[in-house]
Amino acid sequence: MHATDRELVDRRHRLARLFTPPFAENGHHDPGYIKAYPPGVRENAGQYTHGCIWSIFAWAALGEADKAWELFDxxxxxxxxxxxxAAEHFGVEPYVSCADVYSIGALAGRGGWTWYTGSAAWLYRAGIEALLGFGLRGDHxxxxxxxxxxxxGFTMIYRHRGSEYHIQLDNPAxxxxxxxxxxxxxxxxxxxxxxxxxxxxxDGQQHHVHLTMGSGAPGG
Known part of the structure; x- marks a missing residue:
């Protein structure tokens, strides 16, 4: 993950590449269709968003909140x-997740294919599951x-079939x-x-959950 942070994250342009360096059009290696994209575009070493989002899950699993939230931003x-x-350079709608962000040259930081459900769904899951920590496991x-x-802290409301769970999390420490x-x-x-x-x-009832984070907790 430290290599990922060092080699793939571009803080100037607020993006994370899928890999680097890109495959050159006239290079000897042939990885398949991704080579058809120009260097730094889509899967050819651009930010292919729904794949790169997995780094948020990894940093959160390691307890590295600053890294995880920086990437979410x-x-x-x-x-x-x-x-x-910034909006003019991004060039696409600022209210939907885009499939890719270009990573090389003057186009670095420009958004690509928007309204892409794969990237939107994984970004939503990263925020809800990896960062806010919501995990449904059977009847728990x-x-x-x-x-x-x-x-x-933060609050969440979760509707479980006919019941409603109001969750309040406090972080005093x-x-x-x-x-x-x-x-x-x-x-x-x-x-x-x-x-x-x-x-x-x-049971069709409203339930109240109060959680407290703290330094005495495992990993706190």
Missing amino acids: FFNPVGHSISPK LLVDPCIPADWP GATRGIRDAMLDGAPVGLSGNAARIPLSD
Whole structure:
């Protein structure tokens, strides 16, 4: 992952390449159809978004919140349009995920194919599952967030069949990982490693989950 960060992440243009260097059109190696793209475009060493998003999952699994959230910001199209100049260079809609971002020369940082469901779906999953830590496991919900230390917390509402779970997470100690305490409707529930393990029921009721992160938690 340190090699990934060193070789593939381009902070100037807010992107992460699929690989580097690109295959040259007149080169001896033939990896298949990706060589048909110009260097730095789409799968030929551009940011092929839905594949590159997996690095967010990897950094979050390692508990590296700063790395994971930095990449999430890079993949978020809004971040490419923070000024009129940036939006003009990005060149595509700033409110949808794009399949690719060019990575070489004057076009570096320009968006490609937009409204691509693969990249949108994986970016959504990265945010909800890898970063906010939402994990549905049968009749239990595992919550194992990886968040910036300066986040005070967050809230989620999850509808489980006919029931509704209101989840409040607090981070008073400025932790990046690890649940210290977990309560369901005022009663303590168990932990599983870094995660809170919340039993789910289809009783048509509204339930309240309160989670606290802290330095005393595993990985906190």
